[in-house]
Amino acid sequence: MVIYVFDGTFSGLLTAVFESFGRKHRQVKLVCGEHFEQDMFSETVRVTADKAKAERVWEGLKTKGGKDARKQFYSAFLSESAEIFQHLFDYALYVFNQPAGYANNFGNSHVLAVSQMAQKVHREKHRMEAFIRFQKSGNGLFFAVVSPDYNVLPLILKHFKDRYADQVWVIYDERRKYGIHYDLHHVHEVTFDFKPEASPEQSQVTIAMDEKEELYTTLWKEYFKSTNIKERKNMKLHIQHVPKRYWRYLVEKEDDLRV
């Protein structure tokens, strides 16, 4: 077993796949740089992310696996899980060593693991598209703070850009400390500091709100209550759909958190 150390980036992972082909290493343990402690008994390869090599593997994944499978591959990567990094690596090797089409063989454990993780990441993507709540600030900026389970901002970017094309917005991932900002033309990654130690409630006070903001939050909260049918109450189902960890980002649920 050879150990490959990569930098945790997507192009680093793809480069690692490329290197293993060149070196004919089939049994590789892939580890992410920051967690790695040198083990003196195993052979170690340090992978330096290389755009050109990554590009070739990326292209190859499309040829061998198809567009959809490749999309899943990327989505699964955004889970940021060490276990999935290994599966992705083995998946790539498997797909490259089989005739085209095997990226759909769910009987293979790597294919299955990647597809299941991609599904989880997608669920989180959909949740964010649903649960993001913009607040309007005094200068017309719509902003939202989130803390998704997986790194899904790259996946939701297009949705928000297409939908909210005529308003300036920022979506900030407070767990990963970066955000995406749309300026009516393009979306940029931003890494401004939201006062790292302050809770989102505190940091938001520093932004002046639009004068109507409070009215619309109130209206929304009250609408949410009015549209409920109490004879049908089913809290188990409610919580299954809106797990508690998301409540602090949802205007309509924030009051429930305090009681």
Added chain:
Amino acid sequence: MSERIREKLQILADAAKYDVSCSSSGSDRKNTSKGIGDTGSGICHSYTEDGRCVSLLKILLTNHCIYDCAFCVSRSSNDIKRAAFTVEEVVELTMNFYRRNYIEGLFLSSGIFKNADFTMERMLKIVKKLRLEENFNGYIHLKTIPGASEEMVTEAGLYADRMSINLEMPTELGLKMLAPEKSHEEVKKELGVIRNKFIQYADEKKIIKSVPKFVPAGQSTQMVVGATPESDKDIMGTADAYYKAFSLKRVYYSAYIPISHDSRMPVIGTQPSLIRENRLYQTDWLMRFYKFDVKEILNDQHPHLDMEIDPKLSWALRNPQAFPVDINTADYAMILRVPGIGLRSAQKVIAARQYGKLHIYQLKNLGISYNKAQYFIRCADSPFQLNEKEPHVLRRMILQNSKSKYARQPTNQLSLF
């Protein structure tokens, strides 16, 4: 000002909530001109404490009504607070909620104020303002006001994504009993107007690309169940007939929640039959996605759905001759009919078996509910069985196996079969 709008929203949202549809999918409006909004994703932005999806701002334009339908909170004889939104108020609310990512769009319905056309005209003003002035491309579901003129209804279809008009009760007889001013004939007429225009536009679109969208997400309707004594067979028979005659996208079933002391209906405090509602939805799914004919599930011999088990399992137990199904050779249609296998896992089975015969452990990985499915299938390593179990024995075993699932509080959300 803000006090008044708050009160209006409470009254008019409260009165609108009995329309259970909150779907915002099935349309594909793009945000082409750098305006705001698009449709297609059908997102549920939140869920109420009853577990229902909140996707649209669902309100009545007004709860004033000249009619007196016994099952409706807005009926004229009911002593309640009345309110009416202005056109501007509805537009402002929709835009401000939408911009904050609270909703996918608007579901606008109304009591009948003065007369049908007077009401429909105001609703039309709202959708036109949204589309033409606000450049709004989000979802709009518009209720057709019974009796509104053909011109008004077809014009509305140019701006709405979905239109609907409710059957209210599953049969004409039931409806006449509770709402003498209404009729299924009228519903058919309005559904027919939209259907015919829809076909006309679709034909024109084949020749001229620039033909505008017309009710792209189609039409739907709703029936209240449990207010009148129809059987499940009556209910699903009506649903089936309307699906076919008007190419409806959805039929909704809403368990009646007693709202009055009217002696013709269940008394206040009677629990709505959510489990029955759930079984009706499951039957609806079997018809639409699992290619069942309604008569296979409900017929003169079996006019009622089994409340203990889902209709798919129920069908399987009544048709032992169709099983076991060989997972590795059976066609897709038959795999779909296996209890415990849903749409997704059926597709996965078809995809996965190309690469070799499937075994039990793989089936489990594909998301099949093996505990249930095992009695109805054969795969590469199925244990050899000397004789098949009798249906009633099977039924008991499955019920025992999944006690928790079947005993649990039923919901209007569908569990997979």
